[in-house]
Amino acid sequence: xxxxxxxxITGQDGSYLAEFLLEKGYEVHGIKRRASSFNTQRVDHIxxxxxxxxxxxxxxxxxxxxxxxxxxxxxxxxxxxVYNLGAQSHVAVSFEAPEYTADVDAIGTLRLLEAIRFLGLxxxxxxxxxxxxxxxxxxxxxxxxxxxxxxxxxxxxVAKLYAYWITVNYREAFGIYACNGILFNHESPRRGExxxxxxxxxxxxxxxxxxEPCLYMGNLDALRDWGHARDYVRMQWLxxxxxxxxxxxxATGKQYAVRDFVTWSAAELGIExxxxxxxxxxxxxxxxxxxxxxxxxxxxxxxxxVDPRYFRPAEVxxxxxxxxxxxxxxxxxxxxxxxxxxAEMVAYDLxxxxxxxxxxxxxxxxxxxxxxx
Ligand code: NDP
Ligand code: GDR
Numbered sequence: 001x002x003x004x005x006x007x008x009i010t011g012q013d014g015s016y017l018a019e020f021l022l023e024k025g026y027e028v029h030g031i032k033r034r035a036s037s038f039n040t041q042r043v044d045h046i047x048x049x050x051x052x053x054x055x056x057x058x059x060x061x062x063x064x065x066x067x068x069x070x071x072x073x074x075x076x077x078x079x080x081x082v083y084n085l086g087a088q089s090h091v092a093v094s095f096e097a098p099e100y101t102a103d104v105d106a107i108g109t110l111r112l113l114e115a116i117r118f119l120g121l122x123x124x125x126x127x128x129x130x131x132x133x134x135x136x137x138x139x140x141x142x143x144x145x146x147x148x149x150x151x152x153x154x155x156x157x158v159a160k161l162y163a164y165w166i167t168v169n170y171r172e173a174f175g176i177y178a179c180n181g182i183l184f185n186h187e188s189p190r191r192g193e194x195x196x197x198x199x200x201x202x203x204x205x206x207x208x209x210x211x212e213p214c215l216y217m218g219n220l221d222a223l224r225d226w227g228h229a230r231d232y233v234r235m236q237w238l239x240x241x242x243x244x245x246x247x248x249x250x251a252t253g254k255q256y257a258v259r260d261f262v263t264w265s266a267a268e269l270g271i272e273x274x275x276x277x278x279x280x281x282x283x284x285x286x287x288x289x290x291x292x293x294x295x296x297x298x299x300x301x302x303x304x305x306v307d308p309r310y311f312r313p314a315e316v317x318x319x320x321x322x323x324x325x326x327x328x329x330x331x332x333x334x335x336x337x338x339x340x341x342x343a344e345m346v347a348y349d350l351x352x353x354x355x356x357x358x359x360x361x362x363x364x365x366x367x368x369x370x371x372x373x
Contacts, residue, residue, distance in 0.1 A: 001056075003027045005077050007064060007112070008085030012190045013130070015042035017083060017233040022046060022056060024237070029077045031062040031069075031086065042190050064108030071115040078121065081240050083128045084112055087160075090194065091134060094156035095313050101155050106162035113170045113178070122176045126240045129167040131180040132160050133225070133251070133319045143225075143322035146182065146249055153314040168247070177245045181236055184251035184321040187341055188229040189348035193369070196258055197226065197345065200265050205349035207303050208269045209357040210296030211368050214303055218310025220259040220275075220282060223318040227252045228336035228344075238330045251321020252334045262304065264339055268346035269293045273303075282306045293350060 004021050008014045009030025018028050032040060040047065040059070048055035060076075062069035064086050074082075087105045088094060094101040109129060116125050136144045137153035152158045164180050171178040191198040196217075203215035227250070235250045259275065262284065266273045270291035273284045284304035289297050297303065326332045336344075359366055 001025060001027050002081070003029065003077060003079045004081045004083065005029045005031070005073065005079035006083045006085060007031045007062075007108075008087060008130070009059070010039050010042055011085060011089070012042065012188060012192065012229050013186075013233055013236075014083075014085050015046075015190055016188070016229050017085070017236060018043060018057065019046060020230075020233050020237060027056045027058075029058050029060060029073070029079065031073060032059045033063050034061055064104045064111065067111045067115065070111050071118065074112075074115050074121065074125075075119050079125055081126045081128070082112065082116065083130075083236060084109055084163075085130045087130065088156070090192070091154045091156045091316075092310070092312055094154050094159070098155035102159045102162075105156065105159035106166075109163035110166050113166060113176065116176065117170070117174055122170075122174050125176075126245070127167065127170075127176055127178040128236050128240055129163055129178065129180045130236075131164045131167075131182045131247070132157070133182060133184040133249075133321060134316060135161055135164060135182065136319060137316050139318060142318070143251075143253065143320040144249065145322040146247055146325055153316050154312070157316075171245055177240070179239045179245045180247040181232075181239055182247060182249045182321075183232055184225040184227065184249070184319060186227045186229045186232040187345065189345050190229065191345070196222075197261055197342070198349075200258075200262055201342065201345040202349040202352075204262075204265050204269060204271070204303070205346060205353040206356075206368055208271065208294035208297060208350070209353040211353055211356055211360070214305055216305055216307040216310065217258070217262075218307070218312070219315055219317075220257065220262070220306065221317070222258050222315065223255050223320070224258070225251045225253070225255050225319055225321045226261075226338040226341065227334045228341045231334045231336055235326060235330070235332050238332060242330070246329075248326045248330070249321050249323055250326055250332070251323045252338065253321060253323055254338065255318070255320040256338060261338075261342060264342045265346050268343050269350065271297060271303075280306050280308050
């Protein structure tokens with residue numbers, strides 16, 4: 001039975017990858033951080049009682065800032081494959097916690113690679129690094145491919161640039177089978193609530209159910225290439241199954257604006273929106289409501305405003321990937337379109353908002369977490 005070790009297993013991608021590998025018959029080990037409250041919601045459904053000898057899913061306490069925990073877990077598990085998905089992954093937050101972001105995202109990657117080498121696993125353990133389209137930042141070529149030059153635009157992207165190169169370096173210097181997946185934005189109902197797509201689907205579902213009055217957003221003009229996380233974790237595994245380790249761009253090759261994602265999400269809820277004003281003064285107003293998903297709304301309601309607090313000190317205005325190499329060499333193609341993914345996310349968040357509204361109707365007042373960033 002093959003063994004995989006996943007850092008960031010409690011995150012969006014970690015949870016989908018763990019499901020995928022369990023289905024493939026792997027024994028799956030994950031590193032989780034100590035937190036003051038439960039942080040395993042995304043993997044609770046695949047959790048197995050560790051008292052059962054046959055359990056194929058195991059969590060270990062550790063942290064990418066702590067070499068000793070990484071070395072201990074690697075020596076205990078001796079995995080065939082390591083997927084380094086753990087990161088402080090929020091671009092805007094990285095401007096506020098740049099040193100921590102570098103410690104986890106850049107040096108954390110070095111710590112893992114060095115632990116593999118120190119333990120003599122470099123010929124047996126394959127390594128996947130979660131690299132990112134944010135490396136392209138101020139884009140030098142469109143669409144972006146593996147050979148497009150990098151120009152990172154945030155402490156997050158600069159940290160990931162180090163991680164990218166140290167992965168290449170350990171491959172060249174020590175012969176580790178190590179790959180970078182340069183993944184463009186990918187989303188799902190499990191996406192963190194403060195990333196733009198989830199902020200929109202969750203915010204609009206809450207507004208439709210009368211739980212929140214208005215959504216405050218940053219740059220609506222930003223252009224992204226959005227895919228579905230489930231499609232992208234399949235590719236992470238494929239990259240480690242080849243004869244030779246290589247780096248791959250994973251993207252859909254289609255690009256939309258943040259404003260488009262707002263329009264689609266509203267449409268899923270039966271809301272037609274009109275945008276007016278420019279820059280910081282832009283708002284979105286309800287034109288019409290059909291169906292019964294948005295009982296709290298009427299024409300004329302302003303449900304979205306731009307708030308410059310969400311603008312970034314340096315913005316990545318446009319990203320569009322060219323996934324030709326992944327298609328040609330690995331036969332990979334995304335199965336879910338951005339619009340289909342948006343519908344899935346809205347349906348998920350609407351169910352949660354309906355439950356919340358029902359509880360409120362029965363006098364159970366539960367505060368709605370209002371997202372920052
Ligand atoms: P998430 O933010 O959902 O998950 C990040 C994971 O990393 C969580 O499990 C988190 O734990 C864990 N983590 C954070 N800090 C540490 C630390 N110090 N030590 C150990 N683990 C830590 O990210 P995604 O699942 O969306 O992304 C996975 C990876 O892919 C990340 O590295 C991200 O930067 C990268 N990436 C993501 C893209 C995307 O569009 N989603 C695109 C390109 C790259 P906890 O649950 O406790 O917070
Ligand atoms: P990104 O994702 O920065 O691309 O990083 P995010 O969803 O945060 O932003 C995408 C774009 O939307 C604009 N935007 C807003 N973003 C947020 N979070 N909140 C807002 O209110 C808002 N309004 C507009 C942003 O300015 C940006 O242009 C994600 C992360 O998953 C990284 O870890 C990963 O490496 C990259 O995708 C690829």
